[in-house]
Amino acid sequence: MVGLQGSGKSTWVAEHLAGTHVVVSKDQWPNARRREARQRRVVAEALAEGASVVVDNTNPSPADRAPFVELARAAGVPARAVHLDVPLGTCLARNDARTGRARVPPVGVFSTRARLTPPSTAEGFAEVLVVRD
Ligand SMILES: Nc1ncnc2c1ncn2[C@@H]1O[C@H](COP(=O)(O)OP(=O)(O)O)[C@@H](O)[C@H]1O
Ligand SMILES: [Mg+2]
Structure with a gap:
């Protein structure tokens, strides 16, 4: 998945992939150190077991x-x-409407926006699906 905080990634995953894929998210370990490494390990293990995985x-x-x-x-x-x-x-408004840990500081959304480069098959993806709403 690729998208800003509040763009609807988790909702899309729940609607389209949760029945068929192991869902992995760093949000599962909000306080862990080295969350990226841990996440890569979990993805690798699921793939090794033959599962489809969504990050x-x-x-x-x-x-x-x-x-x-x-x-x-x-x-x-x-x-x-x-x-x-x-x-x-839209992402800022949806983020603002959330409560608790699900709501991130707006600066986090701006920061992600500044770093966001749309995914491309040149990166090795077999397919890129763009969802707009
Ligand atoms: N297509 C949509 N239209 C309107 N609201 C949406 C849509 N998709 C998600 N939302 C709402 O926006 C908020 C963020 O969605 P979420 O899926 O958690 O985003 P993300 O995982 O990208 O942070 C949630 O409150 C969700 O109910
Ligand atoms: Mg999410």
């Missing part, structure tokens, strides 16, 4: 996504990017 993070840059493209390649399965291409203002 439900913002994944804004090619550098963020490259480890997962590589894990998929190593496992011999295609990698697909799903980009929730939702306007910044």
Whole structure:
């Protein structure tokens, strides 16, 4: 998954992938150190067991996504990017409407926006799906 905080990634995953994929997110370990390494390990283990996996993070840059493209390649399965291409203002409004830990400081959304590069097949994805609403 690729998209700003509040773009609707987790909702999309729940509607389209939760029945068929192991859902992995760094949000599962909010306080752990080395969450990225831990997440890569969990993805690798699920792939090794033959499961399909979705990584439900913002994944804004090619550098963020490259480890997962590589894990998929190593496992011999295609990698697909799903980009929730939702306007910044919509994401900020949805974020603002949340409560508790689900609401992040707006600066976090701006920061992700500044780093966001749309995913491309040039990164090794077999397919890029753009979702707009
Ligand atoms: N297509 C949509 N239209 C309107 N609201 C949505 C849509 N998708 C998600 N939302 C709402 O926006 C908020 C953020 O959605 P969420 O899926 O948690 O985003 P993300 O996982 O990208 O942070 C939630 O309150 C959710 O109910
Ligand atoms: Mg989410």
